[in-house]
Amino acid sequence: MFARNMSVLAALAAAMLASTTALAQISDDVVKIGVLTDMNGPASTPTGQGSVTAAQMAVDDFGGTVLGKPISIIVGDHQLKPDIGAAIARRWYDTEQVDLIVDVPVSAVGLAVQNVANEKRRLFITHSTGAADFHGKFCSPYAIQWVFDTHALAVGTAQEVVKRGGDSWFFITDDYAFGHSLERDASAVILKSGGTVIGAVRPPFATPDLSSFILQAQASKAKIIGIAAGPPNNMNEIKTAGEFGVLKGGQQMAALLALITDIHSLGLPAAQGLLLTTSFYWDMDDKTREWSKRYFAKMNRMPTMWQAGVYSSVMYYLNAIKDSGTDDPLKVAAKMREKPIEDFFARNGKLREDNLMVHDLMLVQVKSPEESKYPWDYYKILAKIPGEEAFGPPDPACPLVKK
Numbered sequence: 001m002f003a004r005n006m007s008v009l010a011a012l013a014a015a016m017l018a019s020t021t022a023l024a025q026i027s028d029d030v031v032k033i034g035v036l037t038d039m040n041g042p043a044s045t046p047t048g049q050g051s052v053t054a055a056q057m058a059v060d061d062f063g064g065t066v067l068g069k070p071i072s073i074i075v076g077d078h079q080l081k082p083d084i085g086a087a088i089a090r091r092w093y094d095t096e097q098v099d100l101i102v103d104v105p106v107s108a109v110g111l112a113v114q115n116v117a118n119e120k121r122r123l124f125i126t127h128s129t130g131a132a133d134f135h136g137k138f139c140s141p142y143a144i145q146w147v148f149d150t151h152a153l154a155v156g157t158a159q160e161v162v163k164r165g166g167d168s169w170f171f172i173t174d175d176y177a178f179g180h181s182l183e184r185d186a187s188a189v190i191l192k193s194g195g196t197v198i199g200a201v202r203p204p205f206a207t208p209d210l211s212s213f214i215l216q217a218q219a220s221k222a223k224i225i226g227i228a229a230g231p232p233n234n235m236n237e238i239k240t241a242g243e244f245g246v247l248k249g250g251q252q253m254a255a256l257l258a259l260i261t262d263i264h265s266l267g268l269p270a271a272q273g274l275l276l277t278t279s280f281y282w283d284m285d286d287k288t289r290e291w292s293k294r295y296f297a298k299m300n301r302m303p304t305m306w307q308a309g310v311y312s313s314v315m316y317y318l319n320a321i322k323d324s325g326t327d328d329p330l331k332v333a334a335k336m337r338e339k340p341i342e343d344f345f346a347r348n349g350k351l352r353e354d355n356l357m358v359h360d361l362m363l364v365q366v367k368s369p370e371e372s373k374y375p376w377d378y379y380k381i382l383a384k385i386p387g388e389e390a391f392g393p394p395d396p397a398c399p400l401v402k403k
Helices: 002-023 048-062 082-094 107-120 150-163 177-192 211-219 233-243 260-266 286-299 305-324 329-338 387-391
Strands: 031-037 069-077 100-103 123-126 143-145 168-173 196-201 224-228 252-255 275-278 361-366 379-385
Touching: 031 048, 031 082, 031 305, 048 069, 048 100, 048 286, 048 305, 069 082, 082 100, 082 107, 100 305, 107 123, 107 143, 123 305, 123 329, 150 177, 150 224, 150 252, 150 275, 150 361, 150 379, 150 387, 168 177, 168 211, 177 196, 177 224, 196 211, 211 233, 224 233, 233 252, 233 260, 275 379, 286 305, 305 329, 379 387
Parallel strands: 031 069, 031 100, 100 123, 123 143, 168 196, 168 224, 224 252, 252 275
Antiparallel strands: 275 361, 361 379
16 A cells, blocks of 8 residues: 555656656747847946846856756847947847847847837847836837946936035036936936036037037036946046046035946046946955955956846846746746845835836945955945935836736
8 A cells, every 4th residue: 555655746746847858948948138238348347248147157156057958148239329239130140040139238229129029029128228218108018128327327426425415517418319308307316306407518429539528517616516427438537627627626526327347447546536326346245255365367357337237137037038938938037026125236126017126225435545455345335325216116108007
């Protein structure tokens, strides 16, 4: 009787295992993740090979397989060109059976890749694309924004700086959609918080000589000079301002987008005192330090918020496949929305219905050379900014948002 019962149990166990295997659905017997990035251009340091390394670290830490199938990483260089990015995405989804594309710096390229993801009904998670329209009027069930948007950075910096007495602003704004979006969002917050915007100048993208723009900002006597720009203008503006003695004259600079690799490149003598908002800082606590030191061992520099976000999202994506038993994009995305997102990268994170990952941000100030005690010891954390406050409510223009 005992032997017969054991054989029945063994048969039941085998049937359950076979049933579980049958339910696990991995298309093409491999989970393929494409890191589409800028490998050699101006965005390559904060994204590029560092994003590839972060994605591979996530795959390795996960164990290299999911539901018994291998996980592979492939890499593409979109050269910051929307047509090239869209072409690579189309080829990857169509012929190379890529399940997920990640990273994709520059909003114009990110939106082009999003269009392809929608068309092919495959997943895309962006980390270095900041346009708030991504989860607003252009939102998609197949596209997820993980690290930041222009609204959160502008709100985080402007609101917290005005609270600290920085109530008069003058903007140096890149003269294209990204810069205008930063200035618009920050200005709205400044005015709502009781501050004033004295004026703005708008240098073209990649302007070699920014002297006249810095002089106008300096002459405005605004307490805060807001840098509504990305690379390369933002760092050149901060460097030029240092050369003109802006900080010594009592004005402060607030960057609406700056990354730790930018600060490293500038050096603390030029960047000291700069205010900025970030989603991640490697030296925030034990969890951030542990992961970042492993990353540093591979890359010989600390990670940006974008690179740390790549690891975080790939890990959550793979866990969602494991938990849902499939790599079906909509089922995986739904599973990712079920649980809070709490890891070394995100605090109080949640993937919302509009596919924006909302999480806490930090207002930081760049240390002086005397305050910095060891390599990459660059930031003083001034304030934690709750995610709901920074990102705001879902945009009603997004068709995924319940009306």
